[in-house]
Amino acid sequence: MNLTLEDIGRLAGVSRSTVSRVVNDEVSVSPDVRTRVWEVIRRTGYTPNAAARSLVSGRSGVIGVVIPSRVHSLFEDPYFPRLIQGISAASNQQNLLLSLFIFQSEEEESELYPRVVTSGMLDGLIITATRMGDRLLAQMTFSELPIVMVGRPDIEGVSYVDADNVGGARRVALHLCSLGYQKIGLIGAPTSTTAGVDRLNGFIEGLAMSGQVLHPDLRVDGDYSEASGYLAMRELIPRSPDAVFVASDTMAMGAMRALREAGIRIPDDMAIAGFDDMPAAQTSMPPLTTIHQPVAKTGARSLLLLDDLIKGIVTRPTAEILPVNLVVRESCGAHRRSAEVDLGLVEPSGGKN
Amino acid sequence: MNLTLEDIGRLAGVSRSTVSRVVNDEVSVSPDVRTRVWEVIRRTGYTPNAAARSLVSGRSGVIGVVIPSRVHSLFEDPYFPRLIQGISAASNQQNLLLSLFIFQSEEEESELYPRVVTSGMLDGLIITATRMGDRLLAQMTFSELPIVMVGRPDIEGVSYVDADNVGGARRVALHLCSLGYQKIGLIGAPTSTTAGVDRLNGFIEGLAMSGQVLHPDLRVDGDYSEASGYLAMRELIPRSPDAVFVASDTMAMGAMRALREAGIRIPDDMAIAGFDDMPAAQTSMPPLTTIHQPVAKTGARSLLLLDDLIKGIVTRPTAEILPVNLVVRESCGAHRRSAEVDLGLVEPSGGKN
DNA sequence: CTGAAAGCGCTAACAC
């Protein structure tokens, strides 16, 4: 049998409003009443009823985290676990509850989405891994529900948190150029994703800063999968680049597999750099030079931004770009080729990136 | 501005009670009224307010999933992502929402737990990875909240879903014995976990069925970590077992590393078998013979059992043990040593296990 | 088959 404010009030000899004030830490309660009430609450183990509370306050204290149906890499890759861990850590700290929506199909997605958004059971939404041209997303934007996206969306007016894809890719280009590579190729992420676009642009920018250009022949795009990296590299091999930036570590693993098969040594015959700094980047042969992005922090910052949006501390669409940093390992031959290395390793993360 | 039952009633020319009946699919509504009301609902995009609904019904439609603070392997290992994916799939299907609690510290744990349990915002709880002697768990058991544990708990009276650890370990022992190994060792999981106990017992059982015993010298326990597997194997090497069952794949990776270091060939000089069938088991050198457990299914079954408990379809503590099966790869030399192999490969999963 | 009315437990004016 569950206690109510009324019960506590009776036990403490005050009215339910006073108990409510005590529970909500309002000022206008005399110290002795306050302690008396807390004592009863402690003794009885009373907890406010969440439903009643949110019915009247219009707030649930719950935020939703959406993982769209098309994400099937949920298990292969620690990205989502890490992200969720970051969101969870922040939400525990902010006293928010976290409701997880993993959609298995577009059907589930389009069925659940509207119901959840309008039922009032969520104070806000964190949406991950949206793709360009996402309809539901555009729809959501019109709802009053505060939303934060993880990763830059392709529409205006939505708040988001993202890693500095442009800066990271630029940094890789500079690194490769400074090591003396002259014929640098790209295995790109799909330009149907904003990350793909940003990494491409940053890369081109970095090359330009070093007086180089990306030759169209030396660019093949993949789809983030290991297999696509493999295939892309097979296409690139005959054109003999001396270095290739692979815009995701997973694809880089595929690219390296193709190289191994072809008997091309890394970095002696060809340098490889990745992006993401997944665990596999440390254990690959050779260990992969790549861009580290702070995934858990991305999650935490999204939650915090969402909370600000909910509380009205932030009122207009806000973007937060988190700095990334270059992790120099062995796949670019940095240790052998140049003194840039030491700088690269020591450089404080997120400098000019 | 959000619509209420009253609004819909006005628009459809009926009372709010009637609209409520329509929404909740009650029988006693005339067909034409029913269609008229649905039409208005569809047109307006009305969704019932979750808080109001759960205030009066005492049900929230939300179930909590708890991952205790001591789980730090959340990111290394796809176990939890898979489990959650399974739970999520089932909860979407049952029209339940899933609230995720990842505790970062025991403090958070003991602070949040009671509040969440008594606030009425959860209809039930799935608790993962409990350890023996868990206090909070014992406490929870006394609350009215329906609970399902993932993995056998060490106390009575709690419903749970678990993989058949006993049967799986037994199966490994039989496999090893049938291949002719005579001096079979064990790197055990900690016996402070029920899985550790069960795998130990199953293993001993399987040996016994083949007329062998586990010599105490050939048993060293680890703590599920890669490092502990490595250390345990270093201890075992001088005692020269001809085969070792390592009670988790992660530990098996460590054990294999120790063997590689010592120049001991697998399976020529020593056979290794694991448990869990993690992705790494497929790509290790050599690929690891191990026990596959259905993780996503474990999650789904927990949710379904919990739902039954909530609905009162199941009223007493229930255990569900999911069958596991042996996956024969190369680390035990099955293909070379015996005809048992073909049987092993073809055997329908979950047979006598 | 449908409507009126009561109340779930809480917060937030509004009085005192």
Next chain:
DNA sequence: GTGTTAGCGCTTTCAG
């Protein structure tokens, strides 16, 4: 400072 009073939007008797 504290109590009284209205609801929040819904389900659920109880009449009709």
